[in-house]
């Protein structure tokens with residue numbers, strides 16, 4: 001990651017480099033916005049509670065595994081500390097969803113559900129399907145959704161390899177997707193291509209940890225160069241892609 005971060009620092013730019021009106025608006029008004037919403041405090045209070053929870057659950061891992069832990073026994077507070085995206089990215093997803101108002105959202109990799117709750121509260125008319133392979137983790141996530149009264153989330157438990165094609169078959173179009181599950185090249189590209197079949201010109205896909213490993217870096221290169229998408233924005237920890245047909249194909253590397 002250090003190597004990729006140094007490359008990012010060298011290549012990344014700010015709003016003064018932006019000639020695309022769509023990306024300029026998005027970057028200055030949505031991505032860089034510092035606006036806090038009252039619900040953020042509620043979500044962060046839930047995170048604080050999870051960070052103090054020392055109950056142990058048995059993890060079922062279908063993904064790239066943990067770089068930190070060697071056993072499958074995990075305290076909830078350890079998951080809250082290491083797996084959940086931090087508030088800055090929860091806030092970013094909230095702003096993106098509030099701005100684009102997607103009707104159908106797929107959230108790949110629920111974990112304890114903190115980021116899913118940000119998505120849910122951003123636009124309560126959306127229907128969110130969130131995917132988690134570990135039944136014990138999904139159980140805690142469901143409790144968190146209930147505690148914060150999130151009525152627009154359905155959690156699908158099982159390996160995304162199986163559940164994603166099943167859930168895609170049920171929808172007409174996919175307006176927004178957050179990919180934060182199996183951090184390896186092959187599944188990331190495969191999930192992207194499956195979701196692509198239901199993408200429209202206005203869909204927005206967000207990829208997490210795009211430079212977490214060589215494999216994820218390669219997956220991001222594949223995705224951002226894909227013929228079907230027009231705009232990619234690399235914010236280092238996350239990458240955003242857009243399919244807008246009336247735009248010239250462009251890739252941006254922007255500080256966040």
Ligand SMILES: C[S@@+](CC[C@H](N)C(=O)[O-])C[C@H]1O[C@@H](n2cnc3c(N)ncnc32)[C@H](O)[C@@H]1O
Pocket residue numbers: 060061062063064083084085108109110111112113114115116131132133134137158159160161180181182183
């Ligand atoms: C990094 S965590 C997600 C964090 C969450 N998006 C957040 O920010 O709050 C990744 C989650 O994806 C799940 N996962 C990884 N690979 C999976 C697969 N193939 N099928 C189902 N779930 C998977 C893991 O069990 C883990 O809970």
